[in-house]
Amino acid sequence: MRISIRHETRYQYSASPTRVTQILRLTPRDHDGQYITSWRVEVDRPVRLSQSEDAFGNITHTFTAEGGESLTMLAEGEVQTHDANGMVTGTSEKFAPELYLRETPLTKADSAITSFAKEITEEARGDRLNQLHVLLAGVHRGMIFDARPTDTTTTAAEAFAMRRGVCQDLSHVFIAAARSIGIPARYVSGYFRRIDGVVDQEAGHAWVEAYVTGLGWVGFDPANGISVTDAHARVAMALDYLGAAPIRGTRYGGGEEVLNVFLKVQA
Amino acid sequence: MAAFDEMTNADGSIRPAYAPLAEWLRTAPPDLLTYRRQEAELLFRRIGVTFAVYGEKEAQERIIPFDIIPRIMTTKEWRGLTQGLEQRVKALNAFLKDIYGRQEILKAGIVPPDLIYLNPAFRPEMAGKSVPHDLYVQIAGIDVVRVDADTFYVLEDNARTPSGVSYMMENREVMIRLFPELFGQNRVAPVENYTDELLATLTSIAPNSASSDPTVVLMTPGQFNSAYYEHSFLADKLGIELVEGSDLFVKDEVVYMRTTKGPQRVDVIYRRIDDEFLDPLVFRPDSTIGVPGLMSAYHAGNVTLANAVGTGVADDKAIYSYMPDILRFYLGEEPILKNVPTWRCREPEALSYVLDHLPELVVKEVHGSGGYGMLVGPHASKQELETFRKKLQQDPEGFIAQPTLALSTCPTFVESGIAPRHVDLRPFVLCGADGVRIIPGGLTRVALKDGSLVVNSSQGGGTKDTWVMDV
Numbered sequence: 001m002r003i004s005i006r007h008e009t010r011y012q013y014s015a016s017p018t019r020v021t022q023i024l025r026l027t028p029r030d031h032d033g034q035y036i037t038s039w040r041v042e043v044d045r046p047v048r049l050s051q052s053e054d055a056f057g058n059i060t061h062t063f064t065a066e067g068g069e070s071l072t073m074l075a076e077g078e079v080q081t082h083d084a085n086g087m088v089t090g091t092s093e094k095f096a097p098e099l100y101l102r103e104t105p106l107t108k109a110d111s112a113i114t115s116f117a118k119e120i121t122e123e124a125r126g127d128r129l130n131q132l133h134v135l136l137a138g139v140h141r142g143m144i145f146d147a148r149p150t151d152t153t154t155t156a157a158e159a160f161a162m163r164r165g166v167c168q169d170l171s172h173v174f175i176a177a178a179r180s181i182g183i184p185a186r187y188v189s190g191y192f193r194r195i196d197g198v199v200d201q202e203a204g205h206a207w208v209e210a211y212v213t214g215l216g217w218v219g220f221d222p223a224n225g226i227s228v229t230d231a232h233a234r235v236a237m238a239l240d241y242l243g244a245a246p247i248r249g250t251r252y253g254g255g256e257e258v259l260n261v262f263l264k265v266q267a
Numbered sequence: 268m269a270a271f272d273e274m275t276n277a278d279g280s281i282r283p284a285y286a287p288l289a290e291w292l293r294t295a296p297p298d299l300l301t302y303r304r305q306e307a308e309l310l311f312r313r314i315g316v317t318f319a320v321y322g323e324k325e326a327q328e329r330i331i332p333f334d335i336i337p338r339i340m341t342t343k344e345w346r347g348l349t350q351g352l353e354q355r356v357k358a359l360n361a362f363l364k365d366i367y368g369r370q371e372i373l374k375a376g377i378v379p380p381d382l383i384y385l386n387p388a389f390r391p392e393m394a395g396k397s398v399p400h401d402l403y404v405q406i407a408g409i410d411v412v413r414v415d416a417d418t419f420y421v422l423e424d425n426a427r428t429p430s431g432v433s434y435m436m437e438n439r440e441v442m443i444r445l446f447p448e449l450f451g452q453n454r455v456a457p458v459e460n461y462t463d464e465l466l467a468t469l470t471s472i473a474p475n476s477a478s479s480d481p482t483v484v485l486m487t488p489g490q491f492n493s494a495y496y497e498h499s500f501l502a503d504k505l506g507i508e509l510v511e512g513s514d515l516f517v518k519d520e521v522v523y524m525r526t527t528k529g530p531q532r533v534d535v536i537y538r539r540i541d542d543e544f545l546d547p548l549v550f551r552p553d554s555t556i557g558v559p560g561l562m563s564a565y566h567a568g569n570v571t572l573a574n575a576v577g578t579g580v581a582d583d584k585a586i587y588s589y590m591p592d593i594l595r596f597y598l599g600e601e602p603i604l605k606n607v608p609t610w611r612c613r614e615p616e617a618l619s620y621v622l623d624h625l626p627e628l629v630v631k632e633v634h635g636s637g638g639y640g641m642l643v644g645p646h647a648s649k650q651e652l653e654t655f656r657k658k659l660q661q662d663p664e665g666f667i668a669q670p671t672l673a674l675s676t677c678p679t680f681v682e683s684g685i686a687p688r689h690v691d692l693r694p695f696v697l698c699g700a701d702g703v704r705i706i707p708g709g710l711t712r713v714a715l716k717d718g719s720l721v722v723n724s725s726q727g728g729g730t731k732d733t734w735v736m737d738v
Contacts, residue, residue, distance in 0.1 A: 249559075
């Protein structure tokens with residue numbers, strides 16, 4: 001499937017900030033089933049975009065901007081994908097799968113998540129893939145997609161207690177649950193071409209990869225309740241949202257900030 | 268079992284290191300020590316060396332009790348110890364380079380991978396990244412205890428941001444003022460040059476891109492940190508700027524310090540702030556005491572952090588028990604300093620042994636420090652033993668256990684007069700691109716309570732001046 005992406009993030013400041021520093025993880029990489037035909041990342045200011053690779057193998061762009069009343073980041077390009085039955089192969093793996101059992105503040109399983117994971121996967125015990133499918137259905141059905149009560153700092157436990165959240169929260173809950181039953185799991189940020197043909201989206205997408213011995217990494221999309229397909233364009237991967245966030249930044253000065261995202265994902 | 272006393276042999280004779288002091292004590296007027304102790308307390312109050320005790324309702328500032336009777340080692344004894352310390356720090360650096368690099372030690376099956384991967388002190392962000400001069404631990408505070416004339420055990424490898432060196436220096440300064448005659452009569456190795464050696468070490472580790480006169484700063488979390496006094500003390504003695512995160516900024520992967528003359532490039536940061544607060548763009552996003560972009564500058568090789576990020580994985584108590592094997596693996600040598608035999612409660616057999624022998628053992632939290640959350644079996648009440656039994660059963664992975672060591676004792680001036688009290692020692696090991704430096708001395712901590720083995724200041728411990736001298 002051909003997926004064409006245009007992702008613009010615009011900050012507007014009520015006063016000119018002294019300094020803005022950001023790390024972008026907005027550049028997808030090739031792997032089996034995903035080929036980047038074209039891609040560019042731009043910032044609408046005279047900054048030095050320094051490209052690097054983080055510990056997980058994600059491509060990062062770091063920059064510092066001084067002054068100015070607005071700041072726009074653009075990521076744009078085209079990705080060719082093939083359905084691989086959810087399997088993710090050919091990625092550059094920097095760590096053994098066991099690393100992805102590591103707990104982070106955002107993905108710490110509390111007793112509610114631990115017992116949820118244990119109970120729901122009990123019958124499928126011994127069959128990891130099956131357990132993960134049960135978990136996928138359980139998180140998708142058990143949580144309501146709702147952007148109002150959560151933000152980027154919401155933990156898996158908090159979202160699960162409300163049974164609400166966005167793709168980020170559902171992914172964190174899935175990750176926490178999977179790790180609590182001993183299955184390595186990790187957070188993926190990227191783009192999703194919607195099946196209903198809607199092109200304009202409010203934000204990028206997030207899903208999960210879990211490790212199945214014998215198969216390798218397999219993608220699960222708890223927000224949509226499906227395995228990862230050729231409609232998913234994978235950009236960055238880490239232990240949680242913080243490690244894979246499309247944009248992480250800090251700012252000195254600048255007063256009030258207004259953030260607008262313009263995202264088009266289409267054929 | 269009677270502990271080894273560093274002054275007096277079992278037959279009552281005096282060991283060589285203490286001969287001059289014993290003679291002085293014998294002839295000193297009875298009230299002299301009392302007067303000197305009062306003077307010492309006044310001096311420390313005036314200097315303002317305080318520390319905060321955690322776990323109390325209000326972390327109040329206190330003065331660590333100072334004992335005016337020095338702890339003494341001969342130059343020969345010291346030399347043996349330093350060889351062991353140097354070897355240990357070499358192994359720590361080799362281990363960290365490997366863990367964040369090729370991970371040969373995991374492939375060789377010497378350390379279980381989950382102890383690394385699931386360790387909160389392991390920083391995945393450092394994997395595959397090189398650090399200037401391949402050095403991770405530039406400043407170590409290796410805690411050792413002595414059990415007989417020749418044997419030292421390492422208790423802890425403090426490889427993150429070890430503190431206490433200001434006490435070593437202040438204790439000496441106060442002792443010289445109180446007992447000038449003793450320093451006149453004895454050749455005590457100086458410790459005042461510690462900061463010169465530290466500065467030489469920090470300068471030597473500057474990135475290759477730095478100028479020949481690199482800018483070194485000391486970064487503190489701020490005045491509310493319990494070790495703030497030491498941070499300002501050291502910056503002052505080093506003659507470098509004491510900075511907080513907000514005094515630094517990063518532009519295009521270069522770190523600058525704001526000064527009245529405009530931005531000045533920074534090459535080496537002696538940071539006394541924990542990893543997770545260093546850079547809100549990589550670690551805790553809510554950290555307001557870090558520097559955004561610092562890790563990018565670090566990875567780009569434009570600044571050296573001392574110690575490196577992620578060194579905590581080497582001084583973790585769970586890793587500690589593997590140190591003899593780690594040392595053999597990288598250096599191909601036998602460890603000079605001993606490791607305390609350690610039961611890893613994560614292993615079922617070890618756990619059942621520990622539960623069966625709880626009253627004889629010392630139990631520690633794997634990720635704890637400062638003597639908090641520790642059980643000293645022989646001194647514990649029945650209730651404390653039961654509490655720990657439950658803790659161990661609930662979270663065996665969180666604990667290790669060790670036999671109760673007969674820590675050596677040193678003469679100490681307490682309420683009842685001069686009496687033996689248990690001590691440990693934290694020597695400071697500096698590791699630069701141009702070699703290892705160890706100041707003859709260190710911080711001797713003393714358990715002031717009769718029979719107590721817990722020397723931590725937060726648990727009622729005091730300090731002593733530590734003398735290394737020719738006899």
